Amino acid sequence: MRQVWITRAGRPEVLQVKEAPDPTPQPGELRIRVEASGVNFADVLARLGIYPDLPGLPAVVGYEVGGRVDAVGAGVDPTWIGRDVFAATRFGGYSDLLCVPENQVFLRPSDMSAQEGAALPVNYLTAWQLVVVMGGLKSGETMLVHSAGGGVGIAATQIAKHLGARVIGVASQWKHAELAHYGADHLIDPRRDDLEKCVRDITRGRGVELILDPIAGSSFKRSFRMLGATGRLGMFGVSSFVNAKERDLFNVVKSLLATPLFQFMPMTLINANKGVFGVNLGRMWGETDRLRLWAEELRSLWEKGAIRPRVDKTFSFDDAALAHHYLQDRKNIGKVLLTP
Numbered sequence: 001m002r003q004v005w006i007t008r009a010g011r012p013e014v015l016q017v018k019e020a021p022d023p024t025p026q027p028g029e030l031r032i033r034v035e036a037s038g039v040n041f042a043d044v045l046a047r048l049g050i051y052p053d054l055p056g057l058p059a060v061v062g063y064e065v066g067g068r069v070d071a072v073g074a075g076v077d078p079t080w081i082g083r084d085v086f087a088a089t090r091f092g093g094y095s096d097l098l099c100v101p102e103n104q105v106f107l108r109p110s111d112m113s114a115q116e117g118a119a120l121p122v123n124y125l126t127a128w129q130l131v132v133v134m135g136g137l138k139s140g141e142t143m144l145v146h147s148a149g150g151g152v153g154i155a156a157t158q159i160a161k162h163l164g165a166r167v168i169g170v171a172s173q174w175k176h177a178e179l180a181h182y183g184a185d186h187l188i189d190p191r192r193d194d195l196e197k198c199v200r201d202i203t204r205g206r207g208v209e210l211i212l213d214p215i216a217g218s219s220f221k222r223s224f225r226m227l228g229a230t231g232r233l234g235m236f237g238v239s240s241f242v243n244a245k246e247r248d249l250f251n252v253v254k255s256l257l258a259t260p261l262f263q264f265m266p267m268t269l270i271n272a273n274k275g276v277f278g279v280n281l282g283r284m285w286g287e288t289d290r291l292r293l294w295a296e297e298l299r300s301l302w303e304k305g306a307i308r309p310r311v312d313k314t315f316s317f318d319d320a321a322l323a324h325h326y327l328q329d330r331k332n333i334g335k336v337l338l339t340p
Helices: 041-047 114-118 121-134 151-163 173-181 195-202 218-226 249-257 266-272 288-303 317-328
Strands: 002-006 015-019 029-039 064-072 084-088 097-101 105-107 142-145 166-170 186-188 208-213 227-235 275-278 311-316 335-339
Touching (some): 015 317, 029 114, 029 121, 029 317, 041 317, 064 097, 064 114, 084 121, 114 311, 121 151, 121 208, 121 227, 151 166, 151 173, 166 195, 186 195, 195 218, 208 218, 311 317, 317 335
Parallel strands (some): 142 166, 166 186, 208 227, 227 275, 311 335
Antiparallel strands (some): 002 015, 029 064, 029 335, 064 084, 084 105
16 A cells, blocks of 8 residues: 655655555454545644644554445444445545544445545534534524634534524635635635724624634634623634744744633633633544534535535645645645545
8 A cells, every 4th residue: 555654744845655565454444445535734733743642753644534445354344345435534544545443434425525525524523513512603693713714614614604603704815705605704814904803893893602713822812802702712723833844843832822821711711701612623533422423413414415525626645745835835725635
């Protein structure tokens, strides 16, 4: 089989394709012939050596794949063989052949491509946890999502619109027309517009009920200010830790120091009637029953036509470095994939 390895911490060029023996599924596992692998910002953090759950380098990362089952291990129903699936993987997804526990594999609907399947698990499960499970968004409420053009941003927008909420998307101006197509009611370019003033104008000074923020640092402080009474801030990333293609620990420390610890103290939250929570899907892998329940909810939304991943661009394994450049340069609207 072929795999994309992070050979050491560094620029995207440290990614290399290597050959390895084909894996044999162990008891309780299915083997998937991978047609597409999702690329996530967590993979960028892993490549830079600053992702907390990263196994020791060198390593093969990747949290999601779409493909077809070609073998099963002992104790697994052999009728899985030949079925089209998508799967959530805890590393190893940058492979063209992959063994996955049965409870992390999901049948693809007949109208879902392997590419769409690979674009679903991380972004849509994260968005479901943010918007529905922990964010408690209701019809008539307003949600603001930073990095609205990313995979989670589009997923969250689609879920919020299905719930009957209003969506404020924060993204570069050139992405606005596409994001309006995916349901954003208002769009703000933070480099051109006064974000907080725009939010005050849109909400008539009330603030928003839910904000999704993957940036960290001072962005968390600004997001907290834009919440109205009973508002919730969902934090799901630390993109401000990354300001270059190589590891910059000084910038990481700078972003950490800019995190608004005082605003998140218990008495501050109590007096403000606001809530703060964090989401890291990578730490939910042990909650298999819960994740499967969420996946079934998402499958239902797929069948209703309420959600559809936007696959922005695919890169071959040999061009994995270009995929990381593309994602890190924020050129994408939606999902970036690798294809064997």
